[in-house]
């Protein structure tokens with residue numbers, strides 16, 4: 001049920017000569033995604049981006065690289081779709097060498113991404129595997145460093161939410177141990193394992209960018225398990241940044257708001273829930289992955305030497321974690 005998207009129309013605009021010297025065009029943040037009817041496919045896990053009738057915007061037609069990560073080696077988890085995909089596109093256009101991790105079932109999305117990027121002469125390394133597996137987490141980091149020729153940046157974006165949407169809300173008495181474990185193993189343990197493996201490989205000036213969430217600053221009664229896991233990541237960011245400062249490694253995080261992506265759909269958000277919840281904030285809409293990629297680039301940019309231990313929230317005027 002893959003529908004024709006608008007993307008191929010713009011393909012001619014992309015490529016090596018990506019308008020590097022043209023003036024920057026202002027974008028109205030409020031009206032940027034006007035009139036877009038967002039309709040994620042049915043619930044499940046994992047959900048593929050290729051099954052979206054209206055695909056998330058991962059910056060395919062908008063992100064312009066300026067060589068900010070030229071020649072640096074980056075591992076990005078969950079790079080197949082959504083926020084991770086937007087980071088892959090941005091990092092590659094900034095000149096980075098990229099390896100991505102994703103679940104084997106998500107390979108069709110990775111094929112789509114690879115085909116799309118090939119048009120502009122860009123490619124990435126594929127290292128599929130499940131982050132629930134500790135041994136794999138360690139191997140992933142070493143494999144990425146081997147294939148890229150080193151590791152300078154690690155973006156930890158992969159996550160599991162369980163069912164979050166209001167409709168599927170379960171009081172704590174009914175929440176399963178299985179979901180709690182899966183959430184913590186994916187969102188907290190895997191980040192720990194990946195970081196433990198990466199620290200000895202990261203050079204001075206290298207950095208880690210975690211993905212926490214705006215949810216930790218709100219009180220969401222649906223998300224005891226998921227919200228707690230994201231709060232754990234926030235602590236990890238602050239603690240690690242202090243521990244790794246003597247090694248010259250910076251550690252930061254991005255806190256997205258509700259972002260249109262397969263991840264959101266697998267969390268049980270229907271089109272109606274998305275428009276209701278998105279419409280409740282000052283922007284009147286939810287976030288798109290393309291609005292987050294520039295933040296990951298800023299935090300990974302080696303010139304941002306004094307940025308460590310920070311969480312950069314992109315929550316559409318709703319105060320985020322600081």
Ligand SMILES: *[C@@H]1O[C@H](CO)[C@@H](O)[C@H](O)[C@H]1NC(C)=O
Pocket residue numbers: 021022023
């Ligand atoms: C960029 O803007 C300046 C005015 O600020 C203009 O003189 C110049 O022609 C513009 N360049 C391009 C490539 O449009």
Ligand SMILES: *[C@@H]1O[C@H](CO)[C@@H](O)[C@H](O)[C@H]1NC(C)=O
Pocket residue numbers: 034035
């Ligand atoms: C959105 O819809 C309104 C009313 O139909 C129209 O005036 C406006 O131009 C549309 N905006 C975009 C970005 O398509």
Ligand SMILES: *[C@@H]1O[C@H](CO)[C@@H](O)[C@H](O)[C@H]1NC(C)=O
Pocket residue numbers: 133134135136139
């Ligand atoms: C965990 O990953 C390792 C390394 O990739 C693999 O050898 C092992 O079979 C995996 N274990 C499970 C239970 O999948």
